[in-house]
Amino acid sequence: MKHMSNESGRFSDKVIVTNILNGNIQDFAVVVTQTEKLVAQIVRKMTTNADDQKDLVQDIYLKVYQNLPSFQFKSKLSTWIANIAYNTTVRYLQKKKIPIIGMEETTESKFIATEDAEFDTIKTEAVDILTKEIDQLPPLYKTLITLYHLEELPNKEIAEITNLPEGTIKSYLYRARKMLKDNVNHHYKNR
Amino acid sequence: MTNNHLTDETLQAFLLKESQDDAVAAHLSACAECREKLENYQRLVAGMQKMAPESFAFDVTTVVMDKVVRYERQKKRMQELVFWGLLSILIIVIIAFSIPFLSQIRAVFTAIPVFTMLLIIGTGLVVLLFLIVDLNTQYKRKAEKIFQNKLQPIR
Numbered sequence: 001m002k003h004m005s006n007e008s009g010r011f012s013d014k015v016i017v018t019n020i021l022n023g024n025i026q027d028f029a030v031v032v033t034q035t036e037k038l039v040a041q042i043v044r045k046m047t048t049n050a051d052d053q054k055d056l057v058q059d060i061y062l063k064v065y066q067n068l069p070s071f072q073f074k075s076k077l078s079t080w081i082a083n084i085a086y087n088t089t090v091r092y093l094q095k096k097k098i099p100i101i102g103m104e105e106t107t108e109s110k111f112i113a114t115e116d117a118e119f120d121t122i123k124t125e126a127v128d129i130l131t132k133e134i135d136q137l138p139p140l141y142k143t144l145i146t147l148y149h150l151e152e153l154p155n156k157e158i159a160e161i162t163n164l165p166e167g168t169i170k171s172y173l174y175r176a177r178k179m180l181k182d183n184v185n186h187h188y189k190n191r
Numbered sequence: 192m193t194n195n196h197l198t199d200e201t202l203q204a205f206l207l208k209e210s211q212d213d214a215v216a217a218h219l220s221a222c223a224e225c226r227e228k229l230e231n232y233q234r235l236v237a238g239m240q241k242m243a244p245e246s247f248a249f250d251v252t253t254v255v256m257d258k259v260v261r262y263e264r265q266k267k268r269m270q271e272l273v274f275w276g277l278l279s280i281l282i283i284v285i286i287a288f289s290i291p292f293l294s295q296i297r298a299v300f301t302a303i304p305v306f307t308m309l310l311i312i313g314t315g316l317v318v319l320l321f322l323i324v325d326l327n328t329q330y331k332r333k334a335e336k337i338f339q340n341k342l343q344p345i346r
Contacts, residue, residue, distance in 0.1 A: 044245035061255040149239040
């Protein structure tokens with residue numbers, strides 16, 4: 001069933017890309033509408049400045065438009081666009097000298113989880129606390145957590161987006177969840 | 192076994208069904224500490240799935256389409272500039288190479304009667320006019336296809 005929906009997805013990708021390449025520029029708006037949520041998960045999780053986000057989104061979609069003739073339908077169009085969004089955002093962070101995973105040590109050292117904290121409960125209704133704690137994570141961890149748990153993308157697709165091996169993604173996700181659990185526990189312990 | 196607790200990695204893999212080891216399930220049924228840890232992760236994952244997805248404060252489609260249309264116009268202007276530039280260079284080169292042959296060219300026109308010459312010039316002008324009209328029609332048709340969304344999806 002999933003295979004069939006993938007096939008129909010690829011088919012509609014082909015139709016829409018062919019239309020755009022035939023000069024139907026307005027069809028590009030459909031691509032933007034279909035993928036803006038995924039792009040927002042990446043750009044908004046990795047950057048904080050609203051003006052920069054606007055510039056980044058314009059840059060990302062312009063790159064998509066310019067490179068559309070080279071898209072070979074080896075992946076879903078949304079995955080390809082998410083990959084461009086990820087690479088563009090990483091380059092922006094590199095330019096600004098913002099580490100994408102380098103903040104890990106400082107975040108961990110801030111909260112030394114004790115065995116007692118382990119037993120503190122994490123309240124499911126405290127989504128705002130969780131959101132705040134996710135925002136404290138390094139940009140790459142934030143993005144991986146969002147793509148895996150919110151967008152519910154499989155590791156294979158996340159690997160295509162981030163150009164990282166699946167094993168590395170799994171390992172980063174384990175570390176991110178552990179950091180998040182410890183930080184949330186610490187939050188409740190200090191209340 | 193209860194003294195040898197499960198690692199966070201093992202617990203997460205078990206929770207997310209990435210591994211289904213019977214030994215892990217057996218340990219969890221006997222170890223309250225690891226069970227508690229697993230429940231923490233369960234709440235964490237459930238909480239993450241409840242979070243509101245991110246969105247932008249601006250209309251992405253409008254912002255992007257503005258940029259794309261501007262880019263297309265700029266590209267077209269650049270292509271026109273290159274076309275007219277190359278055409279001008281070609282005309283200058285042709286004129287430069289024809290200068291030594293000017294007297295021979297003039298001789299062609301003076302050797303024939305005025306009526307014949309006017310006939311040749313008139314025919315040339317009519318052909319040129321037809322070419323310009325055809326070029327203009329094609330340009331308008333293409334512009335209509337691009338900007339008025341007349342293309343049907345290709346199946």
